[in-house]
Amino acid sequence: MTIKLLLADDQALVRGALSALLNLESDLEVVAEVGSGADVVAAALAHQPDVALLDVEMPGLDGISATADLKAAAPGIKVLIVTTFGRPGYLRRALQAGASGFVVKDTPAAQLADAVRRVHAGLRVVDPALAMDSLVAGESPLTARETEVLLAARDGSSVAAIAAKLFLSEGTVRNHLSAAIGKTGAANRTEAVLTADGNGWL
């Protein structure tokens, strides 16, 4: 009885390589590969995999949103998140979206197949060190608006530009930025964006 897999990663080379790696295992079989989060649900319905391996960083629909969509459309399919960045917030949001496992891309290749089998068996797979970080970092202290403003500030936009984009007064934007800077313990907006991003709060 082989475990059927769905792979989602925007980098074709990595996707193909992971496929080769997993197909080496006699009890695993990759039945579908997609390059964007938007294609996950359709491919899953078409190929009926047992486990879906999703990357978080994908253009358009990210892996976490894709997880939520997939669990809504086909609750029986287990989801294993595979990501480059072990951001605490990613782990938290992935689990809330219904993922069964969370693997960072710098874990040894040999462990991936085991992770897949465990997830298929109904177990949770989470890197213990990352779970600790997630507990320490906690949930995002930023309010919805503060997050939006920081997101808009990420590309170096001025207060005026952010205000125009979000239809706010410049003073309001400055207030939200100031609050975000205070909550992140940063000294300016750039640092605030960096730490918030590093924690997976954006």
Added chain:
Amino acid sequence: MTIKLLLADDQALVRGALSALLNLESDLEVVAEVGSGADVVAAALAHQPDVALLDVEMPGLDGISATADLKAAAPGIKVLIVTTFGRPGYLRRALQAGASGFVVKDTPAAQLADAVRRVHAGLRVVDPALAMDSLVAGESPLTARETEVLLAARDGSSVAAIAAKLFLSEGTVRNHLSAAIGKTGAANRTEAVLTADGNGWL
């Protein structure tokens, strides 16, 4: 006659997966895998590969510096750069360092083995679209100091902090930043860092 390969990528999962992918080809054999740029030369001397596949983004010694070191220690080994980001400046610097090929991670997996064979045969392998970008973007217009200052500004440091780190006057730092902002067509230091980084100038 098999082609012997050396793999360098800081993400163990990707490294292992690429290894699996390439070992599927009957004429290719991965003889060494390392996780940092600093280990490339030693592993190359120990295992005598024909071609080295190096990632650009690695902690410590990056793939481009590793290329230069490797070509100095063992000029006969061909280098194929495999990277996530197709920054024009990366391509230029990789070729100057002695790389024979440059492949972005979102090219189809099937083409990687061919790229390796071509590089081994003494040909150059470069994505045509990326080569165009490299021509258009041209060399970095930033002077050495401007680059240093931008680099120091990347983490959101204030002018005072940058001045202290580089042992410069605050006024000089402001002048360099202003020049960098002007040359990159940005409106502030954050935008300047973003565009310079996007072009591989940092």
Added chain:
DNA sequence: CTCGACCTCTGACAGATGTCACCTCGACGT
């Protein structure tokens, strides 16, 4: 209903930032 949390806005303020003009110095190419 009241309270708290959040959003929105204003006005004022100190400090940081970006720009400009202008200066010296050393290296380099002609």
Added chain:
DNA sequence: ACGTCGAGGTGACATCTGTCAGAGGTCGAG
């Protein structure tokens, strides 16, 4: 010997940022 360029610096200026106090408004929990 000369001009050019980059590095390093100073001083002044307008503008942008970050902070603070205050003042409404909405909305859900208790």
